[in-house]
Each structure stands twice: as C-alpha cells, then as structure tokens.
Amino acid sequence: MISPVRWQEGALVLLDQTRLPVEEVERSCRTWPEVADAIRTLVVRGAPAIGVAAAFGVVLASRASGARDADGLVADLEEAIKGLGATRPTAVNLFWALERMRRVALEHRTLEPEALGRRLLAEAQAILDEDVAGNRAIGAHGAGLVPAEARILTHCNAGALATAGYGTAVGVIRAAHERGRVALVWVDETRPVMQGSRLTAWELVREGIPHRLIADVAAASVMQRGLVDLVITGADRIAANGDTANKIGTYGLAVLARHHGIPFYVAAPSSTIDPGMADGGAIVIEEREAAEVRGVGGRQTAPAESPVHNPAFDVTPAALITAIVTERGVFRAPFRFSA
Ligand code: MRU
Numbered sequence: 001m002i003s004p005v006r007w008q009e010g011a012l013v014l015l016d017q018t019r020l021p022v023e024e025v026e027r028s029c030r031t032w033p034e035v036a037d038a039i040r041t042l043v044v045r046g047a048p049a050i051g052v053a054a055a056f057g058v059v060l061a062s063r064a065s066g067a068r069d070a071d072g073l074v075a076d077l078e079e080a081i082k083g084l085g086a087t088r089p090t091a092v093n094l095f096w097a098l099e100r101m102r103r104v105a106l107e108h109r110t111l112e113p114e115a116l117g118r119r120l121l122a123e124a125q126a127i128l129d130e131d132v133a134g135n136r137a138i139g140a141h142g143a144g145l146v147p148a149e150a151r152i153l154t155h156c157n158a159g160a161l162a163t164a165g166y167g168t169a170v171g172v173i174r175a176a177h178e179r180g181r182v183a184l185v186w187v188d189e190t191r192p193v194m195q196g197s198r199l200t201a202w203e204l205v206r207e208g209i210p211h212r213l214i215a216d217v218a219a220a221s222v223m224q225r226g227l228v229d230l231v232i233t234g235a236d237r238i239a240a241n242g243d244t245a246n247k248i249g250t251y252g253l254a255v256l257a258r259h260h261g262i263p264f265y266v267a268a269p270s271s272t273i274d275p276g277m278a279d280g281g282a283i284v285i286e287e288r289e290a291a292e293v294r295g296v297g298g299r300q301t302a303p304a305e306s307p308v309h310n311p312a313f314d315v316t317p318a319a320l321i322t323a324i325v326t327e328r329g330v331f332r333a334p335f336r337f338s339a
C-alpha cells in the first residue's frame with residue numbers, strides 16, 4: 001500500500017509529492033515548523049493527509065518542548081497548533097485533527113510531559129489508522145454506485161497520496177476495479193499544479209488500473225461524446241447542506257455533468273464534513289502564489305508581469321451533487337449533516 005505519511009523512529013516521514021512522478025523521495029520532519037513547511041509547499045497535500053501530518057506535527061512539538069510542567073507544555077503545543085493551522089485554510093481535516101490533538105492534551109494535562117507525549121503519539125497514530133479504515137469503507141460503499149464497464153472521470157488526486165492510504169475518490173475507483181467494474185478512468189491533469197497527471201496517474205499506473213489522461217479542457221468533450229458514466233471527486237470541506245469545496249475545476253465538472261445527465265459523486269471521510277458551516281458561502285478559499293499559474297513544472301509559460309488569480313479550490317453547490325459517500329454510507333440530497 002502507498003503510505004505517504006508515516007511515523008518512524010521519532011520522525012514524520014513524508015513521500016515528497018512535489019517530486020512525483022519523476023522521483024520517489026522521502027522527507028523526514030523532526031520539528032513542527034518542518035511539518036508546517038511541508039504542508040504549505042505541498043510536499044504533503046490532500047485534506048486527510050494534511051490532517052494526519054499536522055497531528056504528528058503536534059507530537060513533534062511535545063517532544064521538542066523543554067517545559068517542566070503541564071501548563072508550559074500545553075502553551076508550547078498551542079503555539080504549534082496555531083502555526084500548523086496557519087498553513088492552509090480550506091481543508092477542514094487540518095483543523096479537525098489539530099482540535100482532536102488539543103483535546104487530548106487538555107484532557108491529559110495532569111500526566112508527566114513524557115507520558116502526555118506518548119498519549120499524543122497514540123492519538124496521531126489513531127487518526128492515521130482510522131483514516132485508512134474509513135477509506136476502505138468509503139471504497140466499499142462507493143463501489144456500489146459504479147456500474148459494470150464504467151468509464152469514470154476524476155479530478156485532482158483524492159487517492160492514497162491524499163490520505164493516510166487507499167484514498168477516497170480513488171479508493172472508490174480502487175474498490176470498483178477490484179470488483180471488475182472499471183473499464184476506464186479519465187484523469188484530469190488538474191492545472192495549475194497537476195495533481196491529476198503527476199499523482200493520480202502515478203497511482204493508477206502502480207495499481208494497473210486502465211486510465212487515460214486528459215487536459216482539463218477536454219472534459220466537456222469526452223462527456224459530450226458519451227464517454228463518461230460518472231464523475232467522482234474528493235472534498236476539502238463539506239458544509240452542513242452538502243455544498244462542497246474541492247480542487248479548483250470541480251465546480252465546472254459538476255456543471256458539465258449536470259448538463260450531460262451524468263451522476264456526480266463526492267467521496268470523503270466524515271472528518272471533511274464541517275457541520276458548523278451552514279452552507280458553502282463561508283468556506284475560505286486558499287489563494288496560492290502566482291508562479292503556479294505563470295508556469296508549469298517550474299518552466300515559465302506566461303509573462304512575469306501578468307497579474308494572476310489563483311484560487312486553489314472552488315465550491316460545488318449541493319444541488320449539483322448526486323450523492324456524497326462517507327465511511328458511514330451513501331448520502332443523497334437533501335443533505336443535512338450534523339455533528
Ligand atoms: O491542493 P491539494 O492538492 O491539497 O488539493 C487536494 C484536493 O482538492 C483533494 O481533492 C481533496 O483534498 C480530497 S483528498 C482525499
């Protein structure tokens with residue numbers, strides 16, 4: 001199994017996703033600022049994966065703390081939680097995982113710092129293990145939505161790399177493939193930073209799942225020609241009413257799918273649901289640096305002077321979503337997610 005995030009001998013080891021598919025290189029993080037930097041620079045990315053990485057970042061903060069008492073340690077952890085939470089604003093899994101670590105720290109603050117550190121490590125490992133188990137359940141539920149000989153279109157990377165393992169949208173594809181139902185996966189390149197072509201295609205090659213890469217601009221055409229049976233994507237944050245933030249371009253695919261009468265599915269763990277947010281209007285959309293749009297793979301493709309708008313995510317209204325698959329089952333409209 002692809003394990004993009006793991007704990008080994010006191011360090012968080014990340015498969016560096018900025019180097020794929022050309023090189024498989026790991027990066028070890030030994031301090032929480034190194035973890036924050038890895039999240040910010042997309043060494044580790046994908047909503048569940050950044051939550052897991054951040055949880056281990058809190059573990060690293062507990063180990064680095066020189067505090068002699070609980071109050072000092074909790075203050076050091078709060079600083080790390082704040083720093084890790086400032087890396088990327090859209091994926092709610094990041095804040096969910098940090099909140100879970102904070103709660104453990106506060107509940108066990110009477111422990112000796114070393115014992116509290118061990119408890120935090122157990123919690124981070126539990127977040128990782130639960131994510132993999134949840135993804136397998138998402139795969140099993142979602143595979144039931146996939147017809148025989150399915151041609152599936154997916155966007156960005158909601159695969160093993162974007163999680164602790166197995167994947168969400170790609171987990172559904174994986175499970176459907178195991179059941180012999182996948183004829184072809186259409187893989188959107190996913191401009192500007194190519195998570196589709198660099199990461200999803202890499203995973204599908206490794207798994208031997210039949211696929212074909214397309215430029216994002218080809219999605220409308222393959223749908224129009226009747227070559228897509230369903231679309232499935234991941235999510236970074238799902239509001240209580242089902243509005244879903246995901247990689248920029250997802251909304252456009254949902255509009256296209258509706259126009260062509262193609263089901264549009266979202267697959268995500270419950271940790272991606274933000275029941276406190278009534279609808280998608282208040283979701284903060286990360287704006288990333290201009291260089292991502294002015295170039296491809298480090299090569300400049302636009303004038304350095306051209307101003308850029310680079311939202312990393314968009315919000316798909318619930319009305320365009322056929323069903324949302326979580327580890328708890330398949331949910332259909334009207335969506336009403338609660339805590
Ligand atoms: O900017 P990224 O690569 O972190 O964006 C990732 C996505 O949009 C994924 O679809 C989403 O996080 C779900 S991953 C299971």
